[in-house]
Amino acid sequence: MRQRRTIPRLIGSLLLVATAGVGCGEATADSRYAGTGTDGKAAAAAEPEVRPLGRIVPVPASVTPEGEPYTLTRATRIGVDSASRESKALGRYLAGLLRPATGFPLPVVDEAGARGGIRLRLSPGDTALGDEGYRLRSGPGGVTLTAREPAGLFRGVQTLRQQLPSAVERNSVQAGPWKIAGGTITDTPRYAYRGAMLDVARHFFTVDEVKRYIDQLALYKINTLHLHLSDDQGWRIAVDSWPRLTTYGGSTEVGGGPGGFYTKEEYREIVRYAASRYQEVIPEIDLPGHTNAALASYAELNCDGVAPPLYTGIKVGFSSLCVPKPVTYDFVDDVIREIAALTPGRYLHIGGDEAHSTSHADYVTFMDKVQPLVAKYGKKVVGWHQLTGTKPAEGALVQYWGLDRTPAAEKERVAAAARNGTGLVLSPADRSYLDMKYTKDTPLGLAWAGYVEVRRSYDWDPATYLPGAPADSVRGVEAPLWTETLATMDDLDVMAFPRLPGIAELGWSPASTHDWETYKVRLAEQAPRFEAMGIDYYRSPQVPWPGE
Structure with a gap:
C-alpha cells in the first residue's frame, strides 16, 4: 500500500548511517521482506479448511x-x-x-x-x-x-x-x-492495558493512515492507542490559544518534508474511530524536552527570548522549555486544557524523557507544577519512567522504556515508585520498540537499543521483567513505533509486523500459555492474513512461514 510520501525509505537508511554507522540496503533488495503482491515471495501455502479452535493470536485463555x-x-x-x-x-x-x-x-x-x-x-x-x-x-x-x-x-x-x-x-x-x-x-485478558504507540511527530501520518493502524491493532485485541503528538521535529495537534504551534511548528518533519497536523475535528475523528474499535486514545505532549517545534514557534518560550530554527534531524536531548518563566506554565496550562477537552479517555501523557538540557532541579520543579495541571483538567498523568526522578502524581502511570542493560539503580528507582503505588506500563526498548532493527541488515529503523528479532520481542514476562517491582503494579504493556526513519505505511507495516502480535499476546494471554515454540507456529499461520489485509511484513528466519 504505497502512500503519498515524498521521502523514500533510503532517507531513513542514510540517517542511520550518519548516526550509528550501521550498514543498510534498499528494502526491495531484501528477500526477508514480504511484499503485498509485488514480488511473489510471500505466496501463502494452502490453509486447512477448518482452523483448529484457539490456534490464533493472542492465544485464548x-x-x-x-x-x-x-x-x-x-x-x-x-x-x-x-x-x-x-x-x-x-x-x-x-x-x-x-x-x-x-x-x-x-x-x-x-x-x-x-x-x-x-x-x-x-x-x-x-x-x-x-x-x-x-x-x-x-x-x-x-x-x-x-x-x-x-x-x-x-x-x-x-x-x-x-x-x-x-x-x-x-x-x-x-x-x-x-x-x-x-x-x-x-x-479474558491478562492485563487491562494493552497499548501501541504511534509517533506522528517525526513523520506525520494522516487521519486515514492512523485509522488503518487502529484496524490492525484491533485484530490483536490492543485496547490503547498512544499518539506521540509533539516533538522537536513537529507539533501535530491544533491548539487555538497558540496557533503557530501547528501553522509553523507543524510545517516540517524529519528530512524536511511538509509535515502536517490534525485539526481539532480531525483529532476528534481519530478518537471516535478508535472508540468504535474499543481503543482508548492517550495523547502525548512531550515536556519539558523534545520541544523544539514549540520553541521555534514562540520566542517567549525560550529563556533568552530567541526562537531557534525548525529542526528536521533525529538527535535528541537538546531542547527544553524555560522552567523559570511564568509564561511556560501559561502555555502548558492552555495546551493541556484544550487537548483534555478533546480527549474522553482517562489519561494524558506528558512525556518527560531525555530532558538532557533541563537540570535535575528544574525538571523536578517543572513536573511538580505540571502534574497538577493534568488533574485540574480531569485526567491522570502518564509519563516516561524518568518521571520517577520526581514524585509521580497519585494515580499516575509510568511507562518504562529501559533496556535489559539499564543500570540497576535506575531500575530500582522505578521499582520503588511501583512499590509506592505508581502503576507501570512496560515498553522495554530492546524488547518492544517496533522501530528497532531486526538485524544489522534491516534497511529501516535504528539500533541504539540493539537488534530486536521476533523471538526477543516475544520472549519475556512483564510480571517479572523489572526486578523489585510488584507483579500487581504492572498495568500492562505497550509497543511504541517511533518514526525517525519511517515515512510510509509500508514502513510501519514491515517494522510492526510480525512483532506487534507478540506484544499483544504478552498483554492478553495467560502467562501459562507463553511458549515460543508453539507461538512461532501460530504466528507463521498469520502470514496469509497479513497478505490478505495488504500488510507488508518481515519474514523473520526465526518463524516457519508457509512455503519455506
Missing part, C-alpha cells in the same frame, strides 16, 4: 474443542439485542468484515431471528468475563458470542474472525468454504 464446525452460508444471519445500540453497531461491524469476501448478505436482525446463525449476546450477570472477556461457542447449529460488556463482544469478534480462513480479510468475493471449528473458547 481456555479452549475446549468439541463436535463439528459451524459453516457460514448465504442464509446466515447475525443476531443482536435490538434494544442495545452497542450490540447493533457490533453486528453491523461484523457483517461489514465478512460480506466482501464471502459475498453473503448477512443481515443483522434481532437475536430471536438468527437461529442457526451468529449471535452476539450481552450478559451483564456474567461477571467472570470482566470488562473485555467473552465466551465463544461454535457448532453445526450456530455460533454464540457472549460477553458482559460490549468491549468483550468486540474482542470475541476478533477471535471469530481469526478462526475463519484468512481469505475472509480480502475485499473481493472468495471461494470459501467458511468454517469455524466446533467447541468453546472462554477468554
Whole structure:
C-alpha cells in the first residue's frame, strides 16, 4: 500500500548511517521482506479448511474443542439485542468484515431471528468475563458470542474472525468454504492495558493512515492507542490559544518534508474511530524536552527570548522549555486544557524523557507544577519512567522504556515508585520498540537499543521483567513505533509486523500459555492474513512461514 510520501525509505537508511554507522540496503533488495503482491515471495501455502479452535493470536485463555464446525452460508444471519445500540453497531461491524469476501448478505436482525446463525449476546450477570472477556461457542447449529460488556463482544469478534480462513480479510468475493471449528473458547485478558504507540511527530501520518493502524491493532485485541503528538521535529495537534504551534511548528518533519497536523475535528475523528474499535486514545505532549517545534514557534518560550530554527534531524536531548518563566506554565496550562477537552479517555501523557538540557532541579520543579495541571483538567498523568526522578502524581502511570542493560539503580528507582503505588506500563526498548532493527541488515529503523528479532520481542514476562517491582503494579504493556526513519505505511507495516502480535499476546494471554515454540507456529499461520489485509511484513528466519 504505497502512500503519498515524498521521502523514500533510503532517507531513513542514510540517517542511520550518519548516526550509528550501521550498514543498510534498499528494502526491495531484501528477500526477508514480504511484499503485498509485488514480488511473489510471500505466496501463502494452502490453509486447512477448518482452523483448529484457539490456534490464533493472542492465544485464548481456555479452549475446549468439541463436535463439528459451524459453516457460514448465504442464509446466515447475525443476531443482536435490538434494544442495545452497542450490540447493533457490533453486528453491523461484523457483517461489514465478512460480506466482501464471502459475498453473503448477512443481515443483522434481532437475536430471536438468527437461529442457526451468529449471535452476539450481552450478559451483564456474567461477571467472570470482566470488562473485555467473552465466551465463544461454535457448532453445526450456530455460533454464540457472549460477553458482559460490549468491549468483550468486540474482542470475541476478533477471535471469530481469526478462526475463519484468512481469505475472509480480502475485499473481493472468495471461494470459501467458511468454517469455524466446533467447541468453546472462554477468554479474558491478562492485563487491562494493552497499548501501541504511534509517533506522528517525526513523520506525520494522516487521519486515514492512523485509522488503518487502529484496524490492525484491533485484530490483536490492543485496547490503547498512544499518539506521540509533539516533538522537536513537529507539533501535530491544533491548539487555538497558540496557533503557530501547528501553522509553523507543524510545517516540517524529519528530512524536511511538509509535515502536517490534525485539526481539532480531525483529532476528534481519530478518537471516535478508535472508540468504535474499543481503543482508548492517550495523547502525548512531550515536556519539558523534545520541544523544539514549540520553541521555534514562540520566542517567549525560550529563556533568552530567541526562537531557534525548525529542526528536521533525529538527535535528541537538546531542547527544553524555560522552567523559570511564568509564561511556560501559561502555555502548558492552555495546551493541556484544550487537548483534555478533546480527549474522553482517562489519561494524558506528558512525556518527560531525555530532558538532557533541563537540570535535575528544574525538571523536578517543572513536573511538580505540571502534574497538577493534568488533574485540574480531569485526567491522570502518564509519563516516561524518568518521571520517577520526581514524585509521580497519585494515580499516575509510568511507562518504562529501559533496556535489559539499564543500570540497576535506575531500575530500582522505578521499582520503588511501583512499590509506592505508581502503576507501570512496560515498553522495554530492546524488547518492544517496533522501530528497532531486526538485524544489522534491516534497511529501516535504528539500533541504539540493539537488534530486536521476533523471538526477543516475544520472549519475556512483564510480571517479572523489572526486578523489585510488584507483579500487581504492572498495568500492562505497550509497543511504541517511533518514526525517525519511517515515512510510509509500508514502513510501519514491515517494522510492526510480525512483532506487534507478540506484544499483544504478552498483554492478553495467560502467562501459562507463553511458549515460543508453539507461538512461532501460530504466528507463521498469520502470514496469509497479513497478505490478505495488504500488510507488508518481515519474514523473520526465526518463524516457519508457509512455503519455506
